[in-house]
Amino acid sequence: MKKNKLRMKNTIYPSYFVFGALVLYLLFLLVPGVMGFYYSFTDWSSYSTDVHFVGAENFYRIFFDSSRHYTVYIKNTVIFTVVTIILKTVIALLLALLLTSGIKRFANLHRAIIFLPAVLPLLVVGLVFKSILHPSTGILNLFLRTVGLDFLAQRWLVDVDWALFSVIGVDTWKGVGYLMVILIAGLQAIPNDYYEAARIDGANALQALWHITLPLLMPAIMVVTVLNLLYGLKVFDIVWVLTNGGPGYATETVYTAVFKDFSKGYYGIATALSTMLFVIMVSFGYFVIWLMHKEGTDF
Amino acid sequence: MKKFVYLILAVVLMGVFAGCGSATPETNVEKAAETVVVEKEAEVTATSEPQESVTLTYLASQEWIRDAEMELAKQFEAETGIHIDFQIVPSDQYFNVLTTKLNTGEATDIFGGQSGKTDIKVLYDVEKNAVPLTNEEWVQRMDPLSVDQVSLNDEVYGLTIWDTTGGSWVIAYNKQIFADLGLSVPTTYEEFKAINQAILDAGITPIYEPVSDGWHHVLWFPEIGPDYEAANPGLAEALNANETKFADVPIMQEALQQLQEMYELGYFGEDALSNTFADTEKAMASGEYAMTVNRLALGEQVEAAYPEVSADTFGYFVMPLADNQIWNVNPAAPSKFIYSGSKNIDAAKAYFEFLTRPENLQYFLDNEPAFTMLSFEGLGVELSPEQQAFINTYTKQGTVYQTAVNYVNPQWMDIGQDLTAMFTDAASPEDVLKNIDQRRTDMAEAAEDPAWK
Numbered sequence: 001m002k003k004n005k006l007r008m009k010n011t012i013y014p015s016y017f018v019f020g021a022l023v024l025y026l027l028f029l030l031v032p033g034v035m036g037f038y039y040s041f042t043d044w045s046s047y048s049t050d051v052h053f054v055g056a057e058n059f060y061r062i063f064f065d066s067s068r069h070y071t072v073y074i075k076n077t078v079i080f081t082v083v084t085i086i087l088k089t090v091i092a093l094l095l096a097l098l099l100t101s102g103i104k105r106f107a108n109l110h111r112a113i114i115f116l117p118a119v120l121p122l123l124v125v126g127l128v129f130k131s132i133l134h135p136s137t138g139i140l141n142l143f144l145r146t147v148g149l150d151f152l153a154q155r156w157l158v159d160v161d162w163a164l165f166s167v168i169g170v171d172t173w174k175g176v177g178y179l180m181v182i183l184i185a186g187l188q189a190i191p192n193d194y195y196e197a198a199r200i201d202g203a204n205a206l207q208a209l210w211h212i213t214l215p216l217l218m219p220a221i222m223v224v225t226v227l228n229l230l231y232g233l234k235v236f237d238i239v240w241v242l243t244n245g246g247p248g249y250a251t252e253t254v255y256t257a258v259f260k261d262f263s264k265g266y267y268g269i270a271t272a273l274s275t276m277l278f279v280i281m282v283s284f285g286y287f288v289i290w291l292m293h294k295e296g297t298d299f
Numbered sequence: 300m301k302k303f304v305y306l307i308l309a310v311v312l313m314g315v316f317a318g319c320g321s322a323t324p325e326t327n328v329e330k331a332a333e334t335v336v337v338e339k340e341a342e343v344t345a346t347s348e349p350q351e352s353v354t355l356t357y358l359a360s361q362e363w364i365r366d367a368e369m370e371l372a373k374q375f376e377a378e379t380g381i382h383i384d385f386q387i388v389p390s391d392q393y394f395n396v397l398t399t400k401l402n403t404g405e406a407t408d409i410f411g412g413q414s415g416k417t418d419i420k421v422l423y424d425v426e427k428n429a430v431p432l433t434n435e436e437w438v439q440r441m442d443p444l445s446v447d448q449v450s451l452n453d454e455v456y457g458l459t460i461w462d463t464t465g466g467s468w469v470i471a472y473n474k475q476i477f478a479d480l481g482l483s484v485p486t487t488y489e490e491f492k493a494i495n496q497a498i499l500d501a502g503i504t505p506i507y508e509p510v511s512d513g514w515h516h517v518l519w520f521p522e523i524g525p526d527y528e529a530a531n532p533g534l535a536e537a538l539n540a541n542e543t544k545f546a547d548v549p550i551m552q553e554a555l556q557q558l559q560e561m562y563e564l565g566y567f568g569e570d571a572l573s574n575t576f577a578d579t580e581k582a583m584a585s586g587e588y589a590m591t592v593n594r595l596a597l598g599e600q601v602e603a604a605y606p607e608v609s610a611d612t613f614g615y616f617v618m619p620l621a622d623n624q625i626w627n628v629n630p631a632a633p634s635k636f637i638y639s640g641s642k643n644i645d646a647a648k649a650y651f652e653f654l655t656r657p658e659n660l661q662y663f664l665d666n667e668p669a670f671t672m673l674s675f676e677g678l679g680v681e682l683s684p685e686q687q688a689f690i691n692t693y694t695k696q697g698t699v700y701q702t703a704v705n706y707v708n709p710q711w712m713d714i715g716q717d718l719t720a721m722f723t724d725a726a727s728p729e730d731v732l733k734n735i736d737q738r739r740t741d742m743a744e745a746a747e748d749p750a751w752k
Contacts, residue, residue, distance in 0.1 A: 046402050047421065047745035067730075067737055136570050158511070158572035160723040244391050244513065247572050248720025263395035265402060266745070 033278065040272035046265025058272035069249050070257065070273070076164060077253040081232030083165075087172045089224055092179035097213075099180070100187045111184065115177035122174075126241025129170045133157050157243055160250040167251055171238045175231070179224045186220025187213070226288050233281055353646045354382045358400065359411035360393035361512075362576065363633045367666040368460075368654070375653045381646050390576070391513035394422065394712055401428050401638075408641040409650070414448040414457055415631035417705045421742055423636065425449075425456040430637040430644055432456060437655035437675075444630035445674040448702070458651050460663065461632035462594065465671030465686065468518045468627065471597035471613045472590045473583070476503060484616045484692075488557050491619045495566040498589045504568035506561070507588035509576040510722070513715040516571075518592050519558050519618060520551075520714065521707055525697020526623035527551060535703040541743070541750040546732040554621040555721065555728035562722040572719065580604040583613070592618065595686055596669050603668035615689040626693035631702045632674065705748075706739040713738055 040058055044051045062070040095114060099107050117125070132138050133156035141153040156166040194212045203211070214221075236255035239245060245252035245260075254277050261270035357364075364385055372383040386407060388396050400406045401423060412423050419425045431454040432438065438446060438455050442463065449457030477483070477494075480501055485491040495505040510516045528534050530550045537543045545551055561567065568574075574582070582588050583597065584605040591597070598610035617623055637647040653659060657677060664673050664680075672680045682690070701708040717734050720726035726734075743751040 043745075045745045046398075046424070047742070048747060067733060134570075134573050136573075155569075155572070160725055240392075246513070246716060246719055247510075247723050248716060248725045250720075250723070250725065259399075260395060263399040263402070265398065266741075 036271050036278070037275050039268060040275040042268050044268040044271070046267065051268075054268070058269045059276070061269060062272060062276065069252065072249050073252045073254050073257045076251060077233060077235065077255075079164060080168060080171075080235055080253060081229060083168050084171055084175070084232050085225060085228040087168065088176050088179050088228055089221065091172065091176050092183050092224065093217075093221070095176065095180045096183035096187055097209075100184055111177075111181070114180055117174045117176075118178040120174070122237050123241055125170065125174055126238070129242060130157065133166060158247050160247055163243055163247060163250045167239055167242050170242060171235070174238070175228075179228070182224055182227075183217065183220055186217045190216045222288065222291070226285060229284055229288065230281060233277060233284075352380060352382075353643055354384050355409060355643055355646055355650060356384045356386060356407035357409040357411075357635075358386045358388065358397060358407040360633070361387055361390045363411045365663070365667050365669070367663045370666065371654060371659055371663065372650075374659075375650055378653070379646075379649060381650065383650065389512075391511075391712065391715075398422060404640060406638040406640065408638055408643045408647050410636050410638055411633055412457070412636055413631060413708060413711075414445070414459055414634040415702050415708050416448065416451070417742075418631070418708050419449060419456060420451055421706065421746055422709045425636060426451060426454075428636075428639055429456040430639050430641075430647075432458065432637070432648070432651070435648065435651065437652065440655070440657075440675050440677065442630075442674040442676065445632065448631040449634050449636075457634035457636045458655065459632050459634040459674045460654060460660065461634070461674055462596070462670035462672055463630050463632050463674045464628060465595045465682075466632065466669075467595055467629065468522050468592055469595055469615045469617055469689065470590050470619075471583070471593045471615055473586065473588075473612060474614045475612060476501075476586070476589045477614075484614070485619050486624060487622045488619055492557075492561070492564075495561065495564070499565060503586075504588050505566040505590060506568070507574065507579060507582045507591040508567040508571045509574040509579065510567070510572045510715075510719060511574060512576045513712050513719075515576050515592070516718055517711055517715045519620060520554060520718070521700040521704075522627045522629075523554060523618055523620055523623040523625075524700025524703055525625040525627055525695075526621055527554075527700065528697055528703070529625060530621075535698075535700065538704045539750065541748075544732075544736045545739075546729060546736055548732075550621050551732060552728050555718075555731055557620050558718070559721050559728060572722070584608045594669055595689060596671050598683065598685060599668040599671075610683060611685060614685050617693055624693070624695070626689075626696045627699045628696050629699045629702050631708070706742045707735070709742060710735065710738045 039051075041053055041055060042051045043054045043057075061068055062074075099111055099114075103110060132140050135141060135153075135155040135158065138156070140156070144150065144153040154162050157163055190213065194216070195208055198208045198212055234255050235253050236259065239251050239253055239256050240259075243251045245256045254273055258270045258273045261267075261273065364387060369385070372385070376382050397406070397410060397412065401410075406428065410423075412418065419429075423429065433453075433455045435455075437458070441459065445459040445461075445463055446455055449455055449459060472484075476498065480497050482494050482497060485494055498505040508516055524535070527548060527550050531537075531548060534543070534548065538545070562571070568588070579591055579593060579597075580601045581604070583591055584601050584607075593600075595615055597615075598613035601608050601613065602610040617626060635651065637644055637651075641647060654663075655675070660673055660675050661678055664670055664678055671682060671686055672678070701711065707714075714731070714735060717726055717731040721728060721731050740751060
């Protein structure tokens with residue numbers, strides 16, 4: 001029996017098993033990607049049927065022509081990504097810990113409630129939060145004013161200093177439940193023996209968290225980080241429904257700019273923007289997976 | 300080898316999560332387009348058996364499909380069995396959604412679009428995307444100025460049923476508030492500013508300005524084009540010939556500085572950036588606001604929505620930025636086009652024919668409080684004393700700059716974004732003008748305009 005298992009584990013499958021998937025992948029992902037890479041060096045637009053090679057002009061416009069605001073969009077995208085990664089991961093981890101080893105009563109009900117925003121349609125979330133965050137009639141400011149915290153009442157979605165963080169806040173609220181579920185799965189996979197051994201050795205809860213939970217949870221945290229990173233860099237919908245990039249350019253991100261440029265018929269620069277993001281995402285993704293593997297072998 | 304495996308793994312992962320965004324922006328685009336479309340179907344009230352079951356899809360921006368047209372669509376369905384499926388898109392997203400649908404070849408049978416020579420060429424490319432309507436009977440009865448704005452190379456592409464004269468954007472003011480505070484209609488910017496301050500001091504918000512829609516606050520700038528033209532005769536022509544730029548015109552800078560000052564002094568109120576155009580009647584009926592930029596028929600609109608507020612509560616004057624005293628007229632207006640890729644072109648033409656029957660146009664005019672006249676001849680028009688007073692006061696007229704100057708109207712929403720940035724100190728009036736010039740250059744060069752060669 002044992003021998004059989006071992007044989008199963010060591011079976012090597014023929015490489016042509018991968019061909020089907022590879023063809024689909026090449027046809028629908030890699031080829032369009034490469035074509036996009038080419039078009040990002042052209043002036044392809046809806047205004048003319050001719051497509052001319054323009055070298056790196058589109059990229060020059062993106063990175064060096066400040067009047068076009070693309071650098072602001074890139075900055076906003078990076079801020080959104082970094083802040084949501086930190087906020088969502090930390091909050092999801094705290095909630096996961098709380099609902100696996102803290103609160104035992106109705107734990108599943110709490111998990112379901114926290115997960116609920118993840119299944120709500122984004123358009124509904126956008127409309128609801130637009131109304132909640134309205135500066136004079138929204139319930140958030142009404143509540144703050146009622147309890148005497150007037151100084152905390154802000155013009156959440158229409159103040160240049162607050163708008164991006166309001167969007168981040170709503171996105172965190174919506175996304176944290178999903179990540180919590182992944183982390184709970186990770187936590188439940190950690191054998192109890194380690195904690196028992198630690199207790200016998202006299203470790204307190206904090207030491208157990210630091211030396212057992214976090215290292216063993218690292219693969220799940222990495223998955224969560226990669227998901228967040230990719231989601232954050234290509235954020236579009238939540239911005240679209242809440243602020244449409246405004247006020248001014250305060251919440252405009254790379255993908256809202258891609259959408260707007262594309263709809264204006266400037267395909268060349270829109271493709272250049274998404275190509276740029278594609279390259280960044282591949283590099284970051286590769287780095288994170290490399291890091292994950294490195295960390296994984298350490299334990 | 301291991302590294303290679305990681306690289307492949309990374310690329311596959313990115314592909315799964317992001318690849319679709321890289322090479323095919325349409326995916327996101329379509330999703331967004333689908334989510335923002337709010338379908339508003341005309342209910343079936345057929346009195347006779349439908350003869351055929353055709354459904355015409357009709358994409359339009361918020362506010363473009365008036366209630367009277369919805370009623371006429373029901374009558375049309377009762378008569379022909381052709382159902383109109385109105386797809387209304389929020390105005391701040393409309394042009395993105397429409398142009399995306401046109402660019403991807405997935406437009407509706409009928410689509411709404413702002414008329415104007417550059418718009419129909421640059422934004423909608425009607426020669427490719429719309430069906431020529433030159434030989435339709437109603438073209439003969441449509442106001443020639445409006446016909447011109449939907450024509451390109453001697454072909455007519457659109458139908459305009461709109462109030463292009465009485466539909467001028469002016470300042471509607473609450474006469475009662477003005478009387479209570481002893482204020483009179485301003486003729487210069489300084490007087491206008493003093494009036495705003497007096498109203499603000501009285502605890503009333505001077506102006507209801509719905510910035511959140513993204514288009515309304517733009518009106519302040521190009522609508523007073525006739526004033527720029529009066530200060531610089533031949534300016535529109537020079538701009539179209541690329542002999543001068545917006546940033547080089549001092550009076551434009553002055554107008555924008557004044558607009559910025561009005562925002563900073565709080566004349567638009569605390570909630571301007573959250574206010575929506577759809578709430579205008581409510582806001583003006585409440586008496587919490589003294590003025591707003593609207594059509595020459597705001598009073599009738601408010602009365603229709605709030606019968607306790609009489610239409611004669613409101614009077615009208617032109618926007619006095621840069622001391623403007625000229626009546627701004629725009630022959631271009633929201634129009635209807637038939638998509639060239641539609642499978643129901645004849646049905647759409649029948650719908651246009653139905654709408655333009657004299658009795659139906661009269662029905663439309665009589666039942667649409669926002670309109671005082673229509674872009675068709677031979678209709679009975681009744682003006683209120685307030686409207687008549689406005690017409691008597693402002694005898695000099697001029698064409699607004701979004702129509703007189705090329706490549707301005709297609710960037711309307713971008714100008715809106717710039718102006719919001721200006722309100723929030725993220726841009727200066729000079730930046731706004733430079734951005735307008737830049738976008739004009741981009742469009743003109745892409746369209747291979749000889750003046751930009």
